[in-house]
Amino acid sequence: ETGVTQTPRHLVMGMTNKKSLKCEQHLGHNAMYWYKQSAKKPLELMFVYNFKEQTENNSVPSRFSPECPNSSHLFLHLHTLQPEDSALYLCATRTLGGDEKLFFGSGTQLSVL
Amino acid sequence: AQTVTQSQPEMSVQEAETVTLSCTYDTSENNYYLFWYKQPPSRQMILVIRQEAYKQQNATENRFSVNFQKAAKSFSLKISDSQLGDTAMYFCAFTSVDNYGQNFVFGPGTRLSVLP
Numbered sequence: 001e002t003g004v005t006q007t008p009r010h011l012v013m014g015m016t017n018k019k020s021l022k023c024e025q026h027l028g029h030n031a032m033y034w035y036k037q038s039a040k041k042p043l044e045l046m047f048v049y050n051f052k053e054q055t056e057n058n059s060v061p062s063r064f065s066p067e068c069p070n071s072s073h074l075f076l077h078l079h080t081l082q083p084e085d086s087a088l089y090l091c092a093t094r095t096l097g098g099d100e101k102l103f104f105g106s107g108t109q110l111s112v113l
Numbered sequence: 114a115q116t117v118t119q120s121q122p123e124m125s126v127q128e129a130e131t132v133t134l135s136c137t138y139d140t141s142e143n144n145y146y147l148f149w150y151k152q153p154p155s156r157q158m159i160l161v162i163r164q165e166a167y168k169q170q171n172a173t174e175n176r177f178s179v180n181f182q183k184a185a186k187s188f189s190l191k192i193s194d195s196q197l198g199d200t201a202m203y204f205c206a207f208t209s210v211d212n213y214g215q216n217f218v219f220g221p222g223t224r225l226s227v228l229p
Contacts, residue, residue, distance in 0.1 A: 033217075040137055040169045040219045040221070041221065042204075042212075042218075042219045042222070043204070043219040044219070045216050045218075048216070057217065078159045088156060090158065092158075099143075100163070100208060101146075101148065101160050101163055102158075102160075102208070102217055104150075104157055104158035104159075105157065106157040107157070108157060109156075
């Protein structure tokens with residue numbers, strides 16, 4: 001148990017489906033991140049939320065839509081994805097101005113058919 | 114833009130032996146942090162060790178230590194007395210202090226196998 005929980009652990013979806021990934025943290029952190037991890041590629045930053053406000057959108061296609069309703073929850077809404085979007089999606093959290101390190105969840109392995 | 118390079122896609126080591134993983138980075142920043150993260154088959158990224166750039170002393174955490182060469186922009190990880198549980202992907206990462214650590218930049222990773 002690390003304090004950052006991601007659900008679902010695995011997700012298979014068709015290109016026309018709509019689904020959501022969920023991240024929940026119990027660490028009292030105030031910054032939350034979405035990263036994409038594809039095979040044989042470095043982790044790619046997607047979005048950053050500081051104090052529930054989006055501060056970073058790393059040129060992510062609009063078929064990915066983040067939502068941060070409070071400091072404990074982060075969602076990634078998915079619609080009309082492409083097969084190349086298949087990857088491991090990792091949520092991470094940290095405390096701004098505090099200990100400079102990220103705490104990660106176990107990720108959601110997404111397969112787009 | 115910062116970049117992190119790990120030149121060893123895969124490595125292996127015998128149990129109880131020592132192995133060193135390489136990492137180089139490129140930045141124009143002077144104040145930053147460097148990290149080594151471990152990702153076992155469970156997929157969760159776990160922090161192994163952290164180095165603050167303004168500290169000359171190399172960080173150590175039990176069997177894990179780093180060789181931080183700031184001028185050369187090199188940050189290698191040494192694992193002593195390797196154990197089977199050390200088998201994992203290892204990622205080197207960088208974050209700048211000056212931009213409030215908005216982005217942690219990761220290298221492509223090194224897959225380490227510890228052999229019995």
